[in-house]
Amino acid sequence: VADDRQTLIAAVGRATQAYQRATDGFDDEVGRALALNPSDLRCLDWLTERPMTAGELGAATGLSGAATTTLVDRLEQRGYVRRVRDTADRRKVLVELTPDGTRMIGQLYGPLAAEGPSLLSRFTDTDLALMRDFLVGATDVVDRHRTRLRNSSEGRTRLGRAAIRT
């Protein structure tokens, strides 16, 4: 019946929201365990993909240049990342994970990621492909709405801290 399908779609929506909250809580716990704030964690997350310049990191996390500098200072001081001057364009500074940083990330997120395969084991290949396509589509939708919001609200700061006009 059509009504069953609607409730199914709604259930997927709620499940997505609940999953989002759970991962937020997990990241909180990781931050507490390592004494890292959310911005630090997000930077480390991006750096697992590839080394990035300070500017790219700032854009990815939404931080200002100065904030990015102090953030990289923090992570560097703890030995999680290191700065490497770009030999081609000596203005740029590449930030990359150190072996210590990579190992630490692995220790915390590894046990969680290791359960992924067993969780996905009951699905067929076609089901997995559908799931992947759904996630890719959802990512695309969210990104579209993000740029829509960005264009409709330009010139404001990130966290709304300095943006509060009294």
Place this chain on the structure above:
Amino acid sequence: VADDRQTLIAAVGRATQAYQRATDGFDDEVGRALALNPSDLRCLDWLTERPMTAGELGAATGLSGAATTTLVDRLEQRGYVRRVRDTADRRKVLVELTPDGTRMIGQLYGPLAAEGPSLLSRFTDTDLALMRDFLVGATDVVDRHRTRLRNSSEGRTRLGRAAIRT
């Protein structure tokens, strides 16, 4: 082949991570548009489920009691939430969304949520049920690892701000 299945599973993992980053970026943009910080947004997110006491809100967001108080002050001052003394236990303070708050959330997240059904339209009912079950299972796994981390690292503060012993 087994190798195809492994790459499929890996692809689902990467797609999940990408989706996570996209929603993080979207929430950033919402915060910028409304001059609300991440904690404010998370509180509003929880309050869409049901009214909660200040203590529950603090536990849900991981904030201290005092931080929760000032957070609710902020949101109340802007007219998004309101305090209601619990008539049964007059120590407790229930926090609930105002009509204005509900409307504002709807205006920002509504357009995004409205695309969910069209994104899910190509899936069969059984596929949707599988997806829902996967998300519920993933939420459970993440929550289990969160409590594991919590138990192995107790007595530390949330954001690691005051936790940095020099």
Place this chain on the structure above:
DNA sequence: CCGATGTCAGTGAGACTGAAATCT
């Protein structure tokens, strides 16, 4: 010289700890 990239001061908002107030 001008644009781009990154870093250095100074300011302000928000989260924390600890103590006080209110209610059961």
Place this chain on the structure above:
DNA sequence: CAGATTTCAGTCCCACTGACATCG
């Protein structure tokens, strides 16, 4: 009065704006 819930006072970290240094 002890316990629970929320709020107040004081401190500190972190992000921001704006100016400066360096490089293409």
